[in-house]
Amino acid sequence: MEQRDTAGYGGCAAAALGAATALFVWGSSWRTGIHMGTGLEGHGRDLSVLWTELPLVLLAGALVPPVTWLLTLRLLRGRGAARSRVLVAAVCTAGVLAVSAWALHTWANPYDPDRVGLTGTLVSDLHP
16 A cells, blocks of 8 residues: 555646646746736736646646656566665656756746847846
């Protein structure tokens, strides 16, 4: 029963952390800011992203990490101690979460030649 509880709690924690991370990365991106009207006088405002992109981002963020968690535990069933299986599953889930956050950041902040500074380097997302 303890192993089942560990799998359940870990999957729920991974889902919550994945959804929160996806929402943060998507919400703080340059592209989302433009769609939500942070441009000059609301230029480029498109609130349809709230019912098109946002649900998909949250769904992917809430599903990818717990699926990774559960698949890793399923593949390692019967191999080694329960504590080591949980540790391996946590490391795999953290890696997948990091890669998916990076992919979402890359998608939500597309390359824009107008945002290249005078030195030829890309301007940070923190600069307007």
